[in-house]
Amino acid sequence: MNCLIHPTYFPNIAHFVAMVNSSIVYLEVCDNYQKQSFRNRTEIYSANGKLALTVPVSYTQKNRQLYKDVKIANKDNWQLLHLKSLQSAYRMSPFFEYYIDDLLPLFEKRFNFILDLNISCLEVLLESLQINITTVDTLVFESETSNKVDDRTMVKRNYKATNFETYTQVFSKKHGFISNLSILDLLFNEGPNSELYLKKQKLK
Numbered sequence: 001m002n003c004l005i006h007p008t009y010f011p012n013i014a015h016f017v018a019m020v021n022s023s024i025v026y027l028e029v030c031d032n033y034q035k036q037s038f039r040n041r042t043e044i045y046s047a048n049g050k051l052a053l054t055v056p057v058s059y060t061q062k063n064r065q066l067y068k069d070v071k072i073a074n075k076d077n078w079q080l081l082h083l084k085s086l087q088s089a090y091r092m093s094p095f096f097e098y099y100i101d102d103l104l105p106l107f108e109k110r111f112n113f114i115l116d117l118n119i120s121c122l123e124v125l126l127e128s129l130q131i132n133i134t135t136v137d138t139l140v141f142e143s144e145t146s147n148k149v150d151d152r153t154m155v156k157r158n159y160k161a162t163n164f165e166t167y168t169q170v171f172s173k174k175h176g177f178i179s180n181l182s183i184l185d186l187l188f189n190e191g192p193n194s195e196l197y198l199k200k201q202k203l204k
Contacts, residue, residue, distance in 0.1 A: 002148035004028060004138070006155040007118040009055055010042040010125070010182045014161040017201045018151045024134050028152055029115060030141040033059060033067045037155045040114050042182040046089045049175045053082045057114050068115045083107040086184065093170050095191035102128045125183055131195055164201050
């Protein structure tokens with residue numbers, strides 16, 4: 001079966017569960033941008049618990065914009081801040097040093113549009129995970145889909161995915177297991193086992 005998802009900033013585990021169980025992954029690139037979503041946000045596990053990393057964007061609700069037209073607000077050095085947060089959160093994880101060099105270009109290149117950043121993140125992650133997935137950009141926006149599972153609701157920040165199996169996280173002894181974080185959490189903690197983990201999970 002095929003699935004339809006929004007490209008998001010370092011997608012969470014639910015997105016990847018949907019992708020590894022699909023023949024073709026359709027990326028929604030024709031929708032209107034909406035605030036308060038994972039389009040410009042990812043969540044990691046810090047020493048103090050769940051931490052949100054948000055990419056600043058130039059967007060106002062008054063003038064509706066297509067997702068692909070929304071620009072990143074590059075005034076502040078948000079990339080350096082995000083990289084430092086990842087280093088602080090995962091430098092003690094088993095596979096951080098193994099993968100971080102692959103990810104560094106995402107924090108060094110200046111991206112103008114949030115969609116371009118998100119697609120680049122996805123490409124790098126698929127290569128790091130060594131997962132062969134066929135992705136296709138949508139050509140038009142469809143409110144209802146056929147011949148594919150509509151997983152676009154995963155982009156909402158209130159989307160819940162708490163039924164995933166536990167795995168060892170850096171600070172799990174302190175705060176317990178936190179489900180459905182950024183795929184980076186799984187990658188840094190499970191490394192080459194990440195694909196097998198993803199294929200074993202089920203979405204509600």
